[in-house]
């Protein structure tokens with residue numbers, strides 16, 4: 001039966017997980033088994049991590065959902081598609097008739113293909129006509145996106161190809177543990193080191209990445225902004241700034257110069273715990289390099305001041321004349337597989353396709369004309385992810401490709417709100433923690449069973465190719481969206497065919513910031529991907545941005561003064577320790593997929609709490625003993641892992657597990673005022689032996 005699903009014996013495609021989107025080959029082996037092989041592709045150069053190697057293990061996994069489920073008498077039971085979709089449609093109509101259109105909300109994911117992200121945004125605005133749609137990318141890198149937009153007028157994770165990273169004389173990684181999150185990336189670090197380059201890692205933990213660094217700066221969690229301002233202070237004091245670049249290509253420098261004047265190194269040493277000598281060495285390594293790249297990731301961004309923290313590093317890069325200089329620049333390492341494309345096509349609360357602002361009349365008119373609707377009928381911007389998930393307006397929620405019960409901040413509050421809904425619908429291929437509390441669960445196709453495109457961390461549009469069909473009672477998300485739209489009387493606007501969706505997406509994005517008008521599936525296959533913006537089929541894509549001009553109205557990059565401020569929740573006598581969260585090599589995001597894969601479970605079987613041996617001794621805990629970590633929002637329990645490489649005032653917990661080991665039971669729901677990114681990376685906790 002499984003063999004009968006095969007549509008072709010072999011396809012070139014990409015890993016379903018992270019934003020590196022490693023190239024891989026899928027082969028249909030005898031009896032329908034699917035084999036994964038690494039593929040030479042410009043991003044991964046033949047490498048895959050253990051998550052990629054084992055990705056096919058979920059295709060025929062016993063936990064795979066193969067039929068819709070509906071809740072009856074408190075239990076989920078199998079149902080036909082007709083019954084499940086009837087229940088969803090009736091629930092939507094009942095909610096909207098009783099409470100208005102905005103009472104139905106949609107929550108998307110950064111792992112959905114471009115086609116699905118586009119169709120979902122359109123479904124919310126055209127079929128449901130609700131303003132309430134956002135996605136889990138809000139939790140991922142929205143702060144870097146907002147900072148990039150305001151400094152450069154454009155947000156593309158890396159404005160240059162990955163290959164440039166291996167060529168940088170000095171590379172700075174801020175809150176990025178690439179050795180664990182995207183191991184094939186380590187090739188660029190090896191290449192950079194082999195050329196005699198300097199690697200500076202800024203991270204409170206001595207991660208696997210930090211251990212490879214020439215210089216590791218280990219700041220107190222939540223103080224990266226001050227550290228960046230101090231580096232700029234030193235650069236200016238030493239006369240190392242690129243004055244010609246500042247004069248010719250930027251605005252706003254004088255105010256930044258005044259702001260960083262007070263970030264003298266001795267003051268910042270007290271604030272961050274990073275010695276003055278290390279600050280000076282880092283500034284010198286950056287300023288003396290012919291080519292230098294600064295990259296931020298979640299460690300710098302997931303803060304209530306994440307946008308300003310990224311801005312501080314962009315200010316530093318601008319003062320050194322890096323953005324737009326070949327081989328140099330600032331970039332953000334996007335996390336989720338389609339974290340980049342996922343935020344470009346309209347599943348974000350404030351955006352329409354092409355990275356257009358939903359409150360811009362011209363943008364609304366353009367997209368409405370492509371969709372064939374009245375622009376006045378398009379809803380306005382809605383609340384951000386956490387505000388959506390915890391607000392009072394939502395009575396029914398449709399979740400596609402996300403597991404917020406594990407991945408949202410202050411997760412117990414989110415879970416309680418989801419349990420309290422009139423109806424929760426989850427589209428997924430396993431019974432995630434969120435699906436397990438749903439009223440209706442719709443089983444969807446996996447990555448090896450669908451065609452489409454993803455956009456990786458470089459802004460390179462990639463093709464996903466189907467090797468086989470989904471199992472008989474499983475449908476694609478596009479089919480679910482089209483069927484629901486049809487039942488809601490909006491069927492004429494939707495199709496189940498991904499290439500037709502992409503063709504419409506091209507038209508909708510034309511002229512926007514993320515312009516895909518010249519990208520075709522055929523070109524993507526023929527050219528190892530196409531970098532946006534690509535406004536017409538007779539023009540190449542754009543691997544390097546900002547060479548001559550920035551995407552701001554005057555073509556200049558904007559310096560913006562930013563000040564350090566404490567985390568929303570500082571340590572005190574009652575909660576004397578910092579908690580920071582992150583990922584481990586063998587697990588991915590909420591773990592709903594990777595925790596089910598035997599080889600990955602063996603490699604990373606359970607959650608843990610990392611703490612310094614001095615702290616462990618103080619509370620009478622040995623390695624492997626269970627500890628209870630408590631914040632003002634909840635508690636988690638997990639075995640202690642002792643390491644000298646963490647600050648004695650800081651705990652680390654991975655966020656891949658639910659239940660009692662859910663790290664997000666502790667995290668803070670303080671939001672960045674601009675990006676609405678929650679402060680995942682620092683909160684105050686206490687710890688004791690269980």
Ligand code: SF4
Nearest residue numbers: 015018021022049052
């Ligand atoms: Fe997949 Fe990312 Fe691992 Fe590459 S690094 S194999 S894209 S999870």
